[in-house]
Amino acid sequence: MSTITVDTRLPSASARPGERMRRIARRRRYVMNVGAAILCAILIVWTLTPIYNIVMVSLQPHGDVFSDEIWPSNPTLEGFWVVITQGYWYLEYFWHQFGNSLYVGAAVTLLTLAIGSLASFSITRMRIRNGWVVSNAALLTYVIPQSFLAIPFYRIMQSYGLANNLWSVIAAMVTFATPYAIFIFSQYGRGIPLELDESARIDGASPIQIYFKIYLPLMAPALVAIGTYALLLAWNEYLYQFLLLSDKHSMTVPVALAQFLNSDEAPWNLMMATAIVYAILPITIYYVVRRRMTAGLTMGGVKG
Amino acid sequence: MASVSVLDIGRTTTRRQSLWRSLRGELKGSEYTWALAFCVPYLGVFLAFVVYPALYGLWLGSEPSLYSELFSDPIYQSTVVNTLLFIGIGVNLKMFIALLLSGFFMRPGWWVKVMLMIFILPWAVPALPSFISIHWMLNGEWGLLNNLLYAMFHIDGPSWLNERWTALGAVIVSHIWKWTPFWTVILLAGRMAIPTEINDAALVDGATGMRKFIFVSFPLLANLYLICTLLSTIFTLGDFNEVYFITGGGPANLTHVLATLGVRNAFDLAQPRLGVAAVMSALPLMIPLVIVLMRKLKTSEVQL
Numbered sequence: 001m002s003t004i005t006v007d008t009r010l011p012s013a014s015a016r017p018g019e020r021m022r023r024i025a026r027r028r029r030y031v032m033n034v035g036a037a038i039l040c041a042i043l044i045v046w047t048l049t050p051i052y053n054i055v056m057v058s059l060q061p062h063g064d065v066f067s068d069e070i071w072p073s074n075p076t077l078e079g080f081w082v083v084i085t086q087g088y089w090y091l092e093y094f095w096h097q098f099g100n101s102l103y104v105g106a107a108v109t110l111l112t113l114a115i116g117s118l119a120s121f122s123i124t125r126m127r128i129r130n131g132w133v134v135s136n137a138a139l140l141t142y143v144i145p146q147s148f149l150a151i152p153f154y155r156i157m158q159s160y161g162l163a164n165n166l167w168s169v170i171a172a173m174v175t176f177a178t179p180y181a182i183f184i185f186s187q188y189g190r191g192i193p194l195e196l197d198e199s200a201r202i203d204g205a206s207p208i209q210i211y212f213k214i215y216l217p218l219m220a221p222a223l224v225a226i227g228t229y230a231l232l233l234a235w236n237e238y239l240y241q242f243l244l245l246s247d248k249h250s251m252t253v254p255v256a257l258a259q260f261l262n263s264d265e266a267p268w269n270l271m272m273a274t275a276i277v278y279a280i281l282p283i284t285i286y287y288v289v290r291r292r293m294t295a296g297l298t299m300g301g302v303k304g
Numbered sequence: 305m306a307s308v309s310v311l312d313i314g315r316t317t318t319r320r321q322s323l324w325r326s327l328r329g330e331l332k333g334s335e336y337t338w339a340l341a342f343c344v345p346y347l348g349v350f351l352a353f354v355v356y357p358a359l360y361g362l363w364l365g366s367e368p369s370l371y372s373e374l375f376s377d378p379i380y381q382s383t384v385v386n387t388l389l390f391i392g393i394g395v396n397l398k399m400f401i402a403l404l405l406s407g408f409f410m411r412p413g414w415w416v417k418v419m420l421m422i423f424i425l426p427w428a429v430p431a432l433p434s435f436i437s438i439h440w441m442l443n444g445e446w447g448l449l450n451n452l453l454y455a456m457f458h459i460d461g462p463s464w465l466n467e468r469w470t471a472l473g474a475v476i477v478s479h480i481w482k483w484t485p486f487w488t489v490i491l492l493a494g495r496m497a498i499p500t501e502i503n504d505a506a507l508v509d510g511a512t513g514m515r516k517f518i519f520v521s522f523p524l525l526a527n528l529y530l531i532c533t534l535l536s537t538i539f540t541l542g543d544f545n546e547v548y549f550i551t552g553g554g555p556a557n558l559t560h561v562l563a564t565l566g567v568r569n570a571f572d573l574a575q576p577r578l579g580v581a582a583v584m585s586a587l588p589l590m591i592p593l594v595i596v597l598m599r600k601l602k603t604s605e606v607q608l
Contacts, residue, residue: 039408040419047423050481053448054437068451115345122342126335134343137350139601143535143594144354145542147563148583151570152361153353175353178346207338236430239544239567254432258549261436268440275433286428287421 058272065268079273088270090259093248098277101235101252104166108173108234109227115174116181116226117219121211123182124189125197135186138179146176147239154243164247172240177230188222189215228289232282253278365580374581383560383582386472387541390561394476395536402484403529406491407517427485435549438478439465442550468558471551475559479546487532494528495521527600534597541586562586 057065059075081087086094119138123131153172162168192215200210216223238254245251251259257278260271374380409420426434441448444463453461464470498521506520522529544563547553553560553568560568562582570579 036408036411040415043405043419043423046481047425047485049448050434050437050441050478051425051429053441054433056448057437057440066446068446068454070448070451070455115349118342119346122339126339126342128336128339128343131343134346136598137354138346139598140594141350141354143538143597143601144358145538145563145590147542147544147567148586149354149357149361150544151566151576151579151583152357152364154570155364155576156357156360171349171353175349178349182346207335207342211342236432238432243567243571254430257432257436261549271436272433275436279430279433282430283425283428286424290424 054272054275057268058276060269062267062269079269080277082270083273083277088267090256090263091270091274093251094253094256094274096249097251097253097256100166100250101254101278104169104173104241104252105231105234107166107170108177109230111170111174112177112181112230113223113227116178116185117216117223118211119178120182120185120189121215124186125194125210125215126207135182138182140179141175142179142183150239150243153240157244162244164245164250166245166250166252168244169241169252170234172244173230173234173237177226177233180229181226184226185219185222188219192218224289228285232285235282361580361584364577365584367577370577370581371585374578374585379557379560380565380582382468382558383562383565384585386559387561387586389472390476390479390547391537391540394479395533395540397476398480398484399487399529399533399536401480402487402491403525405484405488406495407521409488409492410495424485424489426482427489431482431545432549434482435478435545438474438481439550442474465551466555468555471555471559475546475550478550479540479543482546483536487536490532491525491528494525498524531597531600534593534600538590538593538597541590 056070056072058079059072059077060069061074061076061078064073083091083094086092119134122128123134157163157165157168157171160168162171196214196218197210200214205213236254238258241252241255242258245255253274257271257274260266260274405423409416409423440446442464444450444461444466447464449464450461453459462470464474502520502524503516506516511520542563543561544567547559547561547564548567551559553564557568562585566579566583568579569582570576573579
């Protein structure tokens, strides 16, 4: 049987093994591509469903939230309008609270950068004796879960009279952001030749001049990465802000957002609209600074 | 002389450093003061906001009678089971999925990059809005998930959050949803750091697909994978937001994890000592993890 087929296709016989291999490879590539497409579809649905839910609920009028629709039948921006004009009693001080969040974020970013870069400069550039003590302290803080220190931290802040004070939150956030900063700065600083410091020293520069004129400018990429990290950490954190800030005037946005859950008949559309307004800033920063962020992450360590 | 060289076998690095130092000169006088002054802000933060609360916490939770009270509490017992399940299943499943997906995102093509941008969205969105959204999505009567199930298959879904195991499952799945993107990006960076020569050599030797993954990629990634898993275990142990916002510890306090139980005991029940004790009972698991992790992070040459 087979001889007949061979005979009839004799002219192409020499090309055949290659042809067959190519066909197998093509089919294989086809199967791989289909598999990849299916995986993509699953990933998209998986990733976007909870986010779609936020957007959908925020666009529903209040009456439609408690219905079985899976697509907003009469979408409206009313919820956002209420949030922007502070037209609901949980949102009375929304912009003030937004300002609080910004204030905390800015303070945490600046302090983390200052404290972290000073410490790492001292350890890695000036090579202070026993600098390993500082880096070990930082590493230890990095691997302690934040929430485990919350209860004693709260009581200490109470006894200092710092309850409902934004600085108590700033202190907590700086505490948890600096270890990672020191870790990354030390790693990044290794790539900057020490000879630069040496020559400046010989020319009579003081340590503080070296820090400002040589170290900080050369560390700029790492500073951006860590600054973003600290800002997002402070912006997204909930537990400490919830424990330490309970007054309407000192609250930050996440605490105000979670407050909606206290009432039985939560206005879910307003809550989701608030959530979107709150989330826009971090998402924008993520996508703008993403490359530098991942550069920072691949340089040194990891933190969510 | 011989004995000196024998002693020096394991010490080449320290010796080289001291030689280094003698060439460059020790920090002298004012420079040493500056170096010390640069470390002081961080040491201050560390002592005031890490050491002090930690010691205070240890003191608060130092009464043995607290632990007999705690261990006999059925809520605590279910909490321990939940915590172990959450970490055991949640972390490992998440890391394994991240490992596989990081391989997928290595594929060339612009659409893979677009997919990655979409895929990191759960990581970019702040935790609070997403978890509140998931909480609402899983509502038995009005949630999106059951509405979808009804619209597509005409099934009445269960009230996911009113039963212990589905509620705990929801928490674990949400954890995977939120954190897989982050670890995928880290592992992706790890894969990209593998020199292309190694991949080419493996290809020349005929290793493809599964075999290449098992014998080439994974051994090179193993250390990074281990560090990531350990870090993630510790972060997850202290994770408060997931359980608090998705199930609120309910139904009937059956889905607490240690982090939320501590806060509940301390603030809802106004028994801070019992809360600290709940958190402290995680120490036997945490201390070995912290020690291994600190060693790994310090010595590891892997670029995270």
